[in-house]
Amino acid sequence: MRVAFLSSEAVPFAKTGGLADVAGALPKALREHATDAIIILPHYDQIEPDFLTDKVIDRVPVEWRGGIRPTRVRQSEAAGTSAYLIEAPEYFWRSSIYGYGDDHERFAFFSSAALALCKHLAWQPDIIHGNDWPCGFAITELRARRRYDTFYGPTRTLFSIHNIAYQGSFDAQDLWWLGFGDSPERDDFMLKGSASALKAALIAADALSTVSPRYADEVQTPEQGYGLDWLLRKRRDRFVGITNGVDYDIWNPETDPHIAVNFSAEDLAGKRDCKLDLLRRFGLTPQPERPIIAIISRLVAQKGYDLIRQAAGAILETGAFFIALGAGAKEYEDFLQRWHDSAPQRVGIYKGYAGEPLAHQIEAGADIFLMPSLYEPCGLNQMYSMRYGTVPIVRATGGLDDTVENFDPERGKGNGFKFYPYTASALLEKIREALYFYGKPEAWRRIQRNGMTIDNSWSAVAKKYLEIYKEISKF
Ligand code: ADP
Numbered sequence: 001m002r003v004a005f006l007s008s009e010a011v012p013f014a015k016t017g018g019l020a021d022v023a024g025a026l027p028k029a030l031r032e033h034a035t036d037a038i039i040i041l042p043h044y045d046q047i048e049p050d051f052l053t054d055k056v057i058d059r060v061p062v063e064w065r066g067g068i069r070p071t072r073v074r075q076s077e078a079a080g081t082s083a084y085l086i087e088a089p090e091y092f093w094r095s096s097i098y099g100y101g102d103d104h105e106r107f108a109f110f111s112s113a114a115l116a117l118c119k120h121l122a123w124q125p126d127i128i129h130g131n132d133w134p135c136g137f138a139i140t141e142l143r144a145r146r147r148y149d150t151f152y153g154p155t156r157t158l159f160s161i162h163n164i165a166y167q168g169s170f171d172a173q174d175l176w177w178l179g180f181g182d183s184p185e186r187d188d189f190m191l192k193g194s195a196s197a198l199k200a201a202l203i204a205a206d207a208l209s210t211v212s213p214r215y216a217d218e219v220q221t222p223e224q225g226y227g228l229d230w231l232l233r234k235r236r237d238r239f240v241g242i243t244n245g246v247d248y249d250i251w252n253p254e255t256d257p258h259i260a261v262n263f264s265a266e267d268l269a270g271k272r273d274c275k276l277d278l279l280r281r282f283g284l285t286p287q288p289e290r291p292i293i294a295i296i297s298r299l300v301a302q303k304g305y306d307l308i309r310q311a312a313g314a315i316l317e318t319g320a321f322f323i324a325l326g327a328g329a330k331e332y333e334d335f336l337q338r339w340h341d342s343a344p345q346r347v348g349i350y351k352g353y354a355g356e357p358l359a360h361q362i363e364a365g366a367d368i369f370l371m372p373s374l375y376e377p378c379g380l381n382q383m384y385s386m387r388y389g390t391v392p393i394v395r396a397t398g399g400l401d402d403t404v405e406n407f408d409p410e411r412g413k414g415n416g417f418k419f420y421p422y423t424a425s426a427l428l429e430k431i432r433e434a435l436y437f438y439g440k441p442e443a444w445r446r447i448q449r450n451g452m453t454i455d456n457s458w459s460a461v462a463k464k465y466l467e468i469y470k471e472i473s474k475f
Pocket of ligand 1: 325
């Protein structure tokens with residue numbers, strides 16, 4: 001089976017969040033199941049040259065704005081399978097991946113180029129697997145092409161939602177020169193007076209998925225569907241939730257090259273060294289007996305920063321250190337700066353996107369990992385944390401609810417702590433409960449081991465995707 005996996009970001013090339021981790025791991029895992037899976041993504045200029053090879057496909061003819069734009073595509077094997085990077089300097093050689101007024105144009109071009117590439121290579125995919133709104137144009141264009149382009153006649157599509165709040169909205173006038181102005185798909189784009197690349201893809205795809213079963217249910221409710229719940233309810237017989245996996249080639253404390261000392265579920269001794277290393281890196285008092293609570297996330301309201309801000313004083317009163325790594329909204333960056341300035345020996349911050357090593361060092365050195373999200377499609381850090389013996393405290397939403405089980409001291413079961421209401425007091429109560437068990441080493445070791453021995457590997461997850469691919473190939 002041939003699968004073209006389209007994504008706007010993928011590890012190790014370019015990353016802002018969890019989608020990159022998925023795109024870097026799932027195609028590789030599919031390959032282990034005898035599937036010919038390739039990745040197609042834009043060629044951003046931030047990509048480290050080491051990941052690129054000299055292999056270039058020149059002059060791929062991309063139909064664009066009424067003409068043909070010959071496009072260069074670079075090839076790389078750095079993600080464990082063939083990756084193709086679409087080169088278009090005017091669109092992708094910019095300082096960040098998203099956030100421009102012409103994002104819809106940039107990713108519409110990427111989408112068209114991805115389809116043109118497969119055709120140019122005469123590599124006929126059985127499945128085009130598109131992810132989030134930037135690939136929505138490809139899913140929609142493919143449906144249109146099936147009407148007139150025999151090459152794509154047999155190809156089926158899966159579209160995965162990694163976060164329904166990002167909808168790729170733009171001025172509907174632009175549909176004309178994007179090539180959808182007079183196509184039957186035109187109306188599928190329309191959402192609240194604008195065009196939405198996400199909505200069109202939700203209609204065009206042969207099947208839909210999202211990144212956890214719980215989130216699949218949640219997005220079908222008006223509270224969490226961001227205006228598209230009705231559409232997902234309508235398509236629920238073709239919509240499934242599959243929890244993401246963890247790439248243990250990258251996130252494994254036994255082999256991780258970024259951390260001070262490697263450790264395992266059987267021998268946690270090295271975790272103490274990692275903790276001291278982490279305290280030193282953030283300039284905090286070297287007191288390894290004090291717990292470290294940490295968070296790594298984009299600084300957006302979704303991630304629960306309003307609760308952390310409200311609870312900040314009380315969190316420090318527990319005696320814990322707090323370490324935060326994040327990039328995003330200025331209001332949260334300012335809050336973190338103020339919090340750090342008020343207690344520089346107790347609150348360590350890194351504002352910005354730090355890349356992989358620091359994220360690994362935090363996972364390894366912290367005791368508790370906080371994810372008080374308002375909503376969370378899957379969440380990856382709670383699963384990384386578990387592997388590193390760092391106990392997650394999460395809000396029971398989306399994938400966090402699916403993957404974290406509350407610790408039950410009587411049965412010795414559970415791998416973390418979760419709270420339900422989206423309030424600072426519920427968060428604080430859970431932090432206090434977790435710290436109570438932190439003070440009981442035997443119970444704490446139990447929670448750590450329970451989490452460290454869970455197998456969340458991609459291999460089992462890839463099999464589930466394969467089943468869907470096979471199912472939709474029959475449509
Ligand atoms: P989301 O996709 O909503 O951002 P996830 O929990 O699914 O959230 O994935 C976030 C990923 O991005 C994790 O691998 C996390 O370590 C990484 N990450 C987030 N912010 C940063 C940052 N500022 N620096 C380094 N890595 C980060």
